[in-house]
Amino acid sequence: MTDLTGFRRETQILHAGRDPKANHGVVNPPVYHCSTVLFDSVEALLETRRDRASGAYVGFTYGREGTETTRAFEDAVTLLEGGYRAVTTSCGLGAICAALTAFLSAGDHLLIVDSLYGPARAFCEDFLRKFGVEITYYRPTVSAGIEALFQPNTKVVYLESPGSLTFEMTDVPAITTLCRARGIKTIMDNTWASPVCFRPLEHGVDVSINAATKYISGHSDLMLGIAVCTEEAFIPVKKTASGSGYCGGPDDVYMALRGLRTLGLRMKRHQESALRVAQWLQQRPEVARVMYPALPDDPGHAIWKRDYDGASGLFGVVLNACTDTQFAAMLDHMDLFKLGYSWGGYESLVVPTYPSDLRSAVTWEAPGPSLRLHVGLEDPDDLIADLERGFNRLAAAT
Numbered sequence: 001m002t003d004l005t006g007f008r009r010e011t012q013i014l015h016a017g018r019d020p021k022a023n024h025g026v027v028n029p030p031v032y033h034c035s036t037v038l039f040d041s042v043e044a045l046l047e048t049r050r051d052r053a054s055g056a057y058v059g060f061t062y063g064r065e066g067t068e069t070t071r072a073f074e075d076a077v078t079l080l081e082g083g084y085r086a087v088t089t090s091c092g093l094g095a096i097c098a099a100l101t102a103f104l105s106a107g108d109h110l111l112i113v114d115s116l117y118g119p120a121r122a123f124c125e126d127f128l129r130k131f132g133v134e135i136t137y138y139r140p141t142v143s144a145g146i147e148a149l150f151q152p153n154t155k156v157v158y159l160e161s162p163g164s165l166t167f168e169m170t171d172v173p174a175i176t177t178l179c180r181a182r183g184i185k186t187i188m189d190n191t192w193a194s195p196v197c198f199r200p201l202e203h204g205v206d207v208s209i210n211a212a213t214k215y216i217s218g219h220s221d222l223m224l225g226i227a228v229c230t231e232e233a234f235i236p237v238k239k240t241a242s243g244s245g246y247c248g249g250p251d252d253v254y255m256a257l258r259g260l261r262t263l264g265l266r267m268k269r270h271q272e273s274a275l276r277v278a279q280w281l282q283q284r285p286e287v288a289r290v291m292y293p294a295l296p297d298d299p300g301h302a303i304w305k306r307d308y309d310g311a312s313g314l315f316g317v318v319l320n321a322c323t324d325t326q327f328a329a330m331l332d333h334m335d336l337f338k339l340g341y342s343w344g345g346y347e348s349l350v351v352p353t354y355p356s357d358l359r360s361a362v363t364w365e366a367p368g369p370s371l372r373l374h375v376g377l378e379d380p381d382d383l384i385a386d387l388e389r390g391f392n393r394l395a396a397a398t
Helices: 009-015 042-054 068-081 092-103 118-128 143-149 172-182 231-244 250-260 263-282 301-307 324-332 380-396
Strands: 085-089 109-113 134-138 154-160 185-189 207-210 225-229 287-291 314-319 349-353 370-374
Touching: 009 068, 009 263, 068 085, 068 225, 068 250, 085 092, 085 231, 092 118, 092 154, 092 185, 092 207, 092 225, 092 231, 109 118, 118 134, 134 143, 143 172, 154 172, 172 185, 225 231, 263 287, 263 314, 263 380, 324 349, 324 380
Parallel strands: 109 134, 109 154, 154 185, 185 207
Antiparallel strands: 085 225, 207 225, 287 314, 314 370, 349 370
């Protein structure tokens, strides 16, 4: 396999995780379907047991541990994220759960950003609290002020930047510097940016999580998660994921690896189109504010410009006051912005959002309803026209 460390990111995206010489000249890594792995001898079987016991996880013992297909995908994303090794899971939430439970036990304290992904918040509330983990939510903009929230038993700080639904930017280096000085592990959801636009481990994070379901795969047709780890963090996360049954299927892994090859091109288009749409929305009388860090007047723009290499196509919109009937009239009949959860595929999506249901450290205040747009790969003029028709329906509704 060619050493890609000296190549630029676009080249790395295309060639990472590939070894044609080891696969009879085949360009793409093959798909390995397996549960059982056969061994030539008792000694060979025992060697793989020793491998797992040591935490090396170099060999293959059982389908749940992954295959060569899994390893190719993990190697590719690890290179792009600048990590040591990665762990593939069945979905993004699985990667989050594996990383959190790898470093938390009963009696430990967890600090979580208040704007985290809703299902991750539910896992913390419904499961971690039940098993005796203490949880404190912090403001997304807390920066170095997070030190005041540290407790003697604080073991993990969880970050997501920009924040889910409301897109606040967090000063990641300021937080990780304080955490490293105290031996506190940091875990970050990097799905919004992908490894193309941000690499958390370069900013002091211990575990970077991507829902490969979204931008990495890019086609809305699979579920997969991946946690890229530092050397110190890898073994705990790998053991936890394996022991909990968080494994990705080989076909999903292969399709994510295929989607990865166009990630750089797609992210550029997502950002270009999203900026066009966001700037158009800022001029609309129905819009109170647009929440998108790539906009120069966004409160988090300075952090985004300092630390990030680009933006994705996902952002939030707060409307001025309108009735529920008007809001529904706008969203119910969109031609291109279809109603649906998830994002990161080629198609544009919209969902109404309710941030007040998912906040405890910060009170959500807005003059009207809010929504989340995922700007896909369609022509941005067509997307703008679709939104304009939606606003016309809003105005006509009573």
